[in-house]
Amino acid sequence: MNFTVHVDAGSGDPQRPWARTLVLTGELDHGSASRLQKALDKAYAEDARYLVIDLTGLTFCDSTGISVFLGARRAVAARAGGVLLVGLNSRIERIFRLTGVARAFATYPTLREALAALPES
Amino acid sequence: MDVSGRNPAYWPITDDLGGLRRQVGGYAGDAGLAGVRLQDLVLAVNEAAANVLDHAEGQGHVLAWHDDRYVTVEIHDRLGLLVPAHANASDPGVGRLRGRGLWLMGQLCDEVSIIRDDRGSAVRLRQALTAARE
Numbered sequence: 001m002n003f004t005v006h007v008d009a010g011s012g013d014p015q016r017p018w019a020r021t022l023v024l025t026g027e028l029d030h031g032s033a034s035r036l037q038k039a040l041d042k043a044y045a046e047d048a049r050y051l052v053i054d055l056t057g058l059t060f061c062d063s064t065g066i067s068v069f070l071g072a073r074r075a076v077a078a079r080a081g082g083v084l085l086v087g088l089n090s091r092i093e094r095i096f097r098l099t100g101v102a103r104a105f106a107t108y109p110t111l112r113e114a115l116a117a118l119p120e121s
Numbered sequence: 122m123d124v125s126g127r128n129p130a131y132w133p134i135t136d137d138l139g140g141l142r143r144q145v146g147g148y149a150g151d152a153g154l155a156g157v158r159l160q161d162l163v164l165a166v167n168e169a170a171a172n173v174l175d176h177a178e179g180q181g182h183v184l185a186w187h188d189d190r191y192v193t194v195e196i197h198d199r200l201g202l203l204v205p206a207h208a209n210a211s212d213p214g215v216g217r218l219r220g221r222g223l224w225l226m227g228q229l230c231d232e233v234s235i236i237r238d239d240r241g242s243a244v245r246l247r248q249a250l251t252a253a254r255e
Contacts, residue, residue, distance in 0.1 A: 029171070031137070063222050067218045
């Protein structure tokens with residue numbers, strides 16, 4: 001299965017236990033979306049509010065993947081947090097733009113810029 | 122449908138949508154599609170096949186053929202739940218989590234239609250080999 005999720009609790013800083021960086025690689029589709037959902041559910045259970053999702057290594061995303069991203073947006077909005085998307089390549093950017101989803105998320109070219117945009121607490 | 126002489130291809134629908142994407146991509150690429158229009162067709166086929174997995178108990182197959190103008194791909198299900206009006210699905214917007222597959226196919230392909238016969242229903246997707254879209 002060509003899809004992985006790597007989770008960094010605290011997004012590189014132990015002072016922000018409410019943040020998670022999720023680094024996705026490979027193909028996010030009908031068959032693999034449940035693994036991303038599982039990682040998100042674990043983050044919610046640990047009271048994460050801000051999700052930095054790095055898509056730099058994502059080579060494919062279908063509407064099942066879009067559904068998971070929209071679900072994450074809804075879940076963290078309910079706890080006054082946010083989803084920050086990083087590194088949309090041209091293919092992912094196209095599907096996000098076609099579906100109108102691009103407007104629903106804050107997007108950043110690099111992980112560094114997304115992390116700098118996280119709130120202080 | 123008689124597709125003899127038009128380089129037909131057939132694949133069953135399984136849980137391995139990645140495999141299907143590579144098969145369809147290879148076929149459409151050999152037929153002459155390239156770039157974004159090729160990727161768009163492959164994504165549209167993926168969406169239709171995912172719908173068969175979700176709504177038609179995974180019972181279906183994919184049929185493709187081409188001539189010198191179009192690549193045509195039909196995604197067949199054996200439950201026959203699709204009706205022609207489904208081809209006119211509207212944008213669900215970002216407030217709805219699911220149910221954007223058929224609408225998305227219309228954004229990705231030159232033509233989307235629903236066909237029905239006594240063995241079920243199918244989504245027919247067409248991508249022109251040369252015409253510029255948009």
